[in-house]
Amino acid sequence: MLAGLSCEALMMTVPTDALTTTLTVEADAVACALPRRARIAFIGGGNVARSMIGGLLARGTEASTLAVSEPDAGLRAALVNDFRIAAHAGNPEAIADAVLWVLAVKPQVLRAVCHELAPLAQQARPLVVTLAAGIPIAAVRRWLLADSGSAPAIVRAMPNTPALLGAGATALCANAQVSPAQRTQVQALFEAVGTAVWVDDETLMDTVTATSGSGPAYVFALMEAMQAAAVAQGLPAATARALIAQTVLGAGRMLVESGEDAATLRRRVTSPGGVTEQALRCFAEDGFDTLLARAIAAATTRGAELAAQYAD
Numbered sequence: 001m002l003a004g005l006s007c008e009a010l011m012m013t014v015p016t017d018a019l020t021t022t023l024t025v026e027a028d029a030v031a032c033a034l035p036r037r038a039r040i041a042f043i044g045g046g047n048v049a050r051s052m053i054g055g056l057l058a059r060g061t062e063a064s065t066l067a068v069s070e071p072d073a074g075l076r077a078a079l080v081n082d083f084r085i086a087a088h089a090g091n092p093e094a095i096a097d098a099v100l101w102v103l104a105v106k107p108q109v110l111r112a113v114c115h116e117l118a119p120l121a122q123q124a125r126p127l128v129v130t131l132a133a134g135i136p137i138a139a140v141r142r143w144l145l146a147d148s149g150s151a152p153a154i155v156r157a158m159p160n161t162p163a164l165l166g167a168g169a170t171a172l173c174a175n176a177q178v179s180p181a182q183r184t185q186v187q188a189l190f191e192a193v194g195t196a197v198w199v200d201d202e203t204l205m206d207t208v209t210a211t212s213g214s215g216p217a218y219v220f221a222l223m224e225a226m227q228a229a230a231v232a233q234g235l236p237a238a239t240a241r242a243l244i245a246q247t248v249l250g251a252g253r254m255l256v257e258s259g260e261d262a263a264t265l266r267r268r269v270t271s272p273g274g275v276t277e278q279a280l281r282c283f284a285e286d287g288f289d290t291l292l293a294r295a296i297a298a299a300t301t302r303g304a305e306l307a308a309q310y311a312d
Contacts, residue, residue, distance in 0.1 A: 040189070041098035043091050043113055045070030045079045048131055049104035051164040053083050055193030059166060069094035091116055100127045100185065103140075107132040107310045114143030121152055127182045129155045129189070133209045134306030136202060137175045153177040155186050156205060158213045159193070168194030169215075171208040173201075206307070210299030218295070223248060 040056075042049045045068045053066060067086040070076045079087040088094045091113065095101055101121075105113050110132045121128065121144045130140050137154050144152050155178055159170040170190040174183060183198075190196035199205060223244050230240035254265055270276045283289075 039065050039098040040100045040102060041095040042068040042102045042104050043094065044104040045075050046104060047161060048159060051161050052193055055163045055166050057083055059192050067094045092120060095120060098126060103128065103130045105132060107135050107306050110135055111143050114140060118144050127153050127185065129157050129186060131157055133213060134206060134303040135311050136307055139311035141175065151177050153182055158205060158208045159190060160213050160216055162216060163193035166193055169212040170194060170196045171199045172196055173199045173205055206300045206303030209303045210296045214299050219248060
């Protein structure tokens, strides 16, 4: 942390040294968008919440400003041991004095959680962020309204697990009650653990879930297949794993940092008549693009099914 610098100074600081210094300055600058001592409560301490909590703490968020509720005693103990934050068995204890609630629970239990918290939401008027895949904002709004009161400010978010490393990708969608200042707060929350983008049309959030939310699993599946193929050709497993992991990391960085599109970068690697072209020909002959399109379409449909199943 660069102690003693104001938000304005941090915004103007130009990092010149190592990447770690760059990340620290950027994280401090992003944190300026959040209220100075804002408390954030996570309802649910599963993998996604752990990713966000770990990423926030790694970038300078004070542990005392975070709280989490988790019914499983083992998971609760792990959260305390790993992150040194307050972990509660009950949801009301976790949200006490919190200005931002992150509902990091499974779609099938979100309704019950919202019903439990509805009276407290009407009193506290927090900014509510829901991470449940497939559940639309309208359903969360209805569940939090209880029998009376005005509609709460709700943001629907779809992060992914690389947030643990500060490399997450999150799509955000807000209802009309979310103010510009609150949008900035949520943007800062998720940019502390990666990239965050706004999606104006909520109907596209199921596609987001199928693309970036589930995307790390697709990449891991590809890496598994590449390693198995390399081992079948005689390469030691450890060597194959190291080479493939760095290849994926490097290719991702090239796409992000070069500003070029994937097709352009692919063509640059592919020499006419070379080994890469031969491999890509096999991809095309076996329907690689069609397979991916079918997989993402199936995942998108599943998101809509979850909405129909759990959002009534």
